[in-house]
Every structure is written in structure tokens, then in C-alpha cells.
Amino acid sequence: MIISRQKEFKDILKTVELRNIFIIGCGKCAAKQHLGGEPEVLEMKKKLARSGKNVVGSTVLSSACNIASWDDVLNQNPDIKKAEALLVMSCGGGVSIISSVAEKAVYPALDTESLGGVCRDTIVLEQCGMCGDCDIWLFGGLCPVGQCPKSMRNGPCGGAVEGKCEADERKCVWDEIHRKLKSLGRLELLKEIHNPKDHSKRGRRK
Amino acid sequence: MIREKLLSGKFTITAEISPPKGTDISGMMKEAGMIKDAVDAVCVTDNQRAIMRMSPVAACCALMREGFDTIMHLTCRDRNRLALQSELLGAASLGIKNIIVMSGDYPTKGDHPGAKPVYDLDSVQLLDMISRLNNGIDLSGNRLEGKTEFFAGAVSNTELTEVAIMKLEKKIKSGARFIITQAVFDPGKFYEFRDHVHDAGGEQIKIIAGIIPLRSRKTADFLNSNIAGVKVPDDMINRLTSSSDPGALGIEMAAEIIKELRGICDGVHIMPVGTHENTRKILEMAGL
Numbered sequence: 001m002i003i004s005r006q007k008e009f010k011d012i013l014k015t016v017e018l019r020n021i022f023i024i025g026c027g028k029c030a031a032k033q034h035l036g037g038e039p040e041v042l043e044m045k046k047k048l049a050r051s052g053k054n055v056v057g058s059t060v061l062s063s064a065c066n067i068a069s070w071d072d073v074l075n076q077n078p079d080i081k082k083a084e085a086l087l088v089m090s091c092g093g094g095v096s097i098i099s100s101v102a103e104k105a106v107y108p109a110l111d112t113e114s115l116g117g118v119c120r121d122t123i124v125l126e127q128c129g130m131c132g133d134c135d136i137w138l139f140g141g142l143c144p145v146g147q148c149p150k151s152m153r154n155g156p157c158g159g160a161v162e163g164k165c166e167a168d169e170r171k172c173v174w175d176e177i178h179r180k181l182k183s184l185g186r187l188e189l190l191k192e193i194h195n196p197k198d199h200s201k202r203g204r205r206k
Numbered sequence: 207m208i209r210e211k212l213l214s215g216k217f218t219i220t221a222e223i224s225p226p227k228g229t230d231i232s233g234m235m236k237e238a239g240m241i242k243d244a245v246d247a248v249c250v251t252d253n254q255r256a257i258m259r260m261s262p263v264a265a266c267c268a269l270m271r272e273g274f275d276t277i278m279h280l281t282c283r284d285r286n287r288l289a290l291q292s293e294l295l296g297a298a299s300l301g302i303k304n305i306i307v308m309s310g311d312y313p314t315k316g317d318h319p320g321a322k323p324v325y326d327l328d329s330v331q332l333l334d335m336i337s338r339l340n341n342g343i344d345l346s347g348n349r350l351e352g353k354t355e356f357f358a359g360a361v362s363n364t365e366l367t368e369v370a371i372m373k374l375e376k377k378i379k380s381g382a383r384f385i386i387t388q389a390v391f392d393p394g395k396f397y398e399f400r401d402h403v404h405d406a407g408g409e410q411i412k413i414i415a416g417i418i419p420l421r422s423r424k425t426a427d428f429l430n431s432n433i434a435g436v437k438v439p440d441d442m443i444n445r446l447t448s449s450s451d452p453g454a455l456g457i458e459m460a461a462e463i464i465k466e467l468r469g470i471c472d473g474v475h476i477m478p479v480g481t482h483e484n485t486r487k488i489l490e491m492a493g494l
Contacts, residue, residue, distance in 0.1 A: 149323065150282075150323065150325040150328070151325050154328050154373055154376050157329075158370075159309070159311065166315065167315075175367070175369065190369060194331075196331045196345070
């Protein structure tokens with residue numbers, strides 16, 4: 001799941017200078033995080049109206065990043081034609097896909113943070129570093145590229161204090177990697193020296 | 207020179223010096239002047255605590271011109287593998303011989319919190335890369351016109367988890383010839399750390415113990431709550447609290463720690479909070 005967070009409403013107002021706005025929500029990751037589903041879209045509609053904007057309509061697409069036909073979206077939502085701007089309540093993937101098919105000014109309502117997930121109703125951030133070269137099994141299934149702020153692959157830095165990461169409030173993932181590999185009886189994997197990542201494999205377009 | 211002295215088995219003294227925040231090196235030179243001839247080398251930091259300062263290459267050169275032997279810090283935080291290698295080639299060409307590598311404090315800890323954290327390599331990979339440059343090849347396997355001859359080291363905390371010990375072993379395997387530790391306050395606990403280092407690389411891996419002279423109870427509390435890997439024991443804190451002259455006591459305690467460490471490790475590294483005004487006195491009291 002793509003993890004996003006809500007932009008501050010005042011910042012949205014500042015960027016969307018145009019008056020006639022159509023709001024597009026996303027039924028996938030953004031809806032699951034309560035950031036771009038039906039209730040959030042309706043709430044946004046009210047707030048924009050209160051701030052003097054003319055919301056010409058709204059919809060929640062099943063997935064903002066997966067548009068089979070923009071014509072179909074237009075047919076189902078003819079009010080889009082009246083809009084000068086589209087406010088998209090999805091991750092950057094959805095915003096970009098809609099921008100690429102809609103001949104309108106498109107604005108994001110969310111900030112995209114990381115590739116994470118939801119586990120037992122808890123949103124977990126930054127699970128995968130999207131390095132394009134996955135070898136997560138060497139680390140007990142915990143990605144140090146995504147989960148260590150310094151992306152250290154040969155062990156922890158010296159910055160953690162009592163298991164707490166130097167960079168922010170998270171626990172040091174290296175303690176968890178160690179615990180997991182120990183429980184799997186694979187501690188010898190930690191002795192392996194890992195070469196620098198090949199960043200040319202990252203985010204390559206076909 | 208520090209490398210020869212350390213490898214010959216003589217007790218070696220180093221001290222930390224920060225490059226200036228700006229172009230005026232007079233403050234740095236004054237600071238270094240206070241410890242001239244009292245230390246074997248100065249360790250020159252690289253944007254320490256992620257606070258932007260003059261390049262350690264330039265600062266090392268200024269200090270070498272005044273007759274100091276230097277150890278240059280190099281962190282993984284600010285440079286990718288191209289920049290690290292070109293910095294190292296430049297440093298070598300200017301006469302810098304000793305390098306100590308570290309991950310580097312995270313940018314949000316410093317004065318440019320929005321900086322892009324690089325960490326293209328980690329300290330293990332950086333040490334391995336230095337070994338390659340010393341062998342006349344770059345990280346991609348290309349031959350160099352003129353190789354480096356660095357004496358490379360790493361840093362470490364002294365109380366280590368099992369996974370941190372494994373990383374320390376990798377640093378030694380990848381070319382660390384010496385280790386400078388985080389500040390030591392309990393020399394009794396230092397034996398265990400020394401054994402880890404010697405188990406990984408033998409006694410030829412030299413260990414320089416970090417020393418932070420305490421000035422007051424406040425310094426001790428600050429270190430305990432803000433500096434990873436530092437633990438000032440309660441009895442030291444109590445002594446400082448009840449002392450009428452905590453400054454003088456701090457100097458005495460630092461000298462005591464150094465005396466105890468003399469038989470355990472290969473040298474000490476003085477890194478005061480603030481200035482080196484007491485460093486010479488501490489070393490004299492420790493009999494060095």
C-alpha cells in the first residue's frame with residue numbers, strides 16, 4: 001500500500017487558485033487510510049465550499065492510479081467538464097495518472113510518503129525501499145533499505161539509544177532483523193558483507 | 207607519525223579538532239595550538255553532528271602546514287560513491303594519510319535538516335572501497351593512475367549488542383586497521399570490547415579509547431541523554447554533584463580513566479565538550 005498523509009487544508013487552498021473544482025477520491029490505498037474515500041471527499045467538498053470555492057462535483061474512482069478509459073470517467077462524471085481544476089485525493093501515482101489523461105489543471109490533496117501497509121488495522125510506514133533489487137530474505141524479511149533511515153545493509157550505525165533510532169521515533173530495525181534471524185536459526189546471514197546497492201536498478205522505466 | 211607510532215605499539219594520543227564554520231581558520235588553529243606537541247595527531251571532523259562546516263580536507267591541509275599529523279574523518283552521509291572516491295583521491299594528493307570512517311549523524315540532527323541523506327555506502331563498504339583505492343583500483347574495478355596509501359580506521363561504541371559486534375567484525379575484515387571508540391567512563395568494561403576487536407582482527411588492530419573530560423554534572427547528564435553509546439556511571443555523577451570544584455574533578459577523573467586504560471588499549475583520543483584548554487593538563491596528570 002502507498003502511504004500518504006493529508007495536506008494542510010490552508011496549503012491546498014493556497015495552491016488551488018482556480019474556482020471551479022471537481023474532486024476525485026481513490027477507493028484503494030487512500031480510502032483504506034481514510035484520506036481519499038467517500039467520507040473524506042464529502043468533507044473536502046464542504047470545506048472548499050465554505051472557503052468560497054465552487055465544487056462542481058465529486059467522485060471516488062475505484063483506483064485513481066488505474067484508469068482504463070478517461071472517456072468512461074467523463075461519461076460517468078459529466079460535471080468534470082465544468083471544472084477548471086481537479087483536486088485528486090490519492091497518492092502521487094493516482095495524481096500523475098489523472099494528470100496524464102485529463103486536459104485540466106490537476107492538484108494533489110495528499111503528500112505521498114512511502115510504501116507501507118496495513119497490519120491488524122494499524123498503518124505501517126516505510127516497509128520497502130523500492131530499490132529494484134530485492135534480497136529481503138537475507139535480513140529476516142525486514143528491509144533495511146526501507147526501514148533504516150540510513151539504508152544500512154551491513155548492520156546498525158552507532159546512533160541508536162536503547163534501541164531507539166537516531167533519526168526519529170522508530171525502533172532500530174537492526175535489532176528486529178537480529179531477533180528474527182536468531183529465531184529462524186539463520187544468524188550466520190548477518191556475517192555476510194553486502195556490497196553497495198546497484199542504484200541503476202532503481203525505478204527503471206521500460 | 208601516528209601510523210608508525212601506533213603500529214610500533216607505543217601509546218598514542220589523538221585529539222578532536224573541528225573545522226571552522228566559515229572561512230576563518232584562526233579559531234581552529236588557536237584550538238590546535240593548545241595541544242601542539244602534546245598529541246600525536248589531530249582528528250579532523252566531517253560536518254560533525256550534521257552541522258555544516260569547512261571541508262575536513264581543507265582543514266587537514268591547514269593543520270599539516272603547521273606541522274600537525276592528521277586523521278581525517280569521512281562520513282557516508284553527504285557524498286555518494288563518486289564523491290567519496292574523488293574526495294579521497296584529492297585528500298591523498300594533498301598528503302592526507304589517515305582516514306577514519308563513520309556513517310555520520312542523520313541530517314535532521316543538524317543545522318540543515320532538509321538535506322538529502324546520501325548514505326550511498328555504509329562504513330563497511332567505505333572501508334572496503336578505501337582498500338581498493340590502496341590497491342590502485344576504484345569501486346568499479348578501473349585502474350587508477352597512482353594509488354592511495356591510506357591508513358584507515360573506524361569508530362565504535364564500546365558496549366555492543368550481538369548485531370553491532372558483527373558489524374564491527376565486518377569493519378575490521380573490510381580494512382579498518384584501528385578503532386577509535388566512543389567515550390569511555392568505565393575502563394573495567396573495556397576489556398570485553400578489546401577482546402571483540404582482537405577476536406575479529408588480532409592484536410594488530412589498534413584501539414584508541416575515546417575520552418570526554420567532564421566539566422560538571424550537567425555535562426554528564428547531557429552526554430547520558432543525548433550521545434549514543436555514552437554512559438557516565440552514577441558514582442561519577444555523584445562525585446561531580448558533591449564536589450566544590452567539579453571542573454577540577456572532571457580533569458582529575460579524565461586523567462584517572464586514561465591511567466587505567468594505559469594497560470588495556472593502544473591510545474586515547476581526547477574529545478572535549480568545548481575547548482582543549484584542559485587537554486594538556488589532563489595528559490600531564492595521566493603521566494603522558
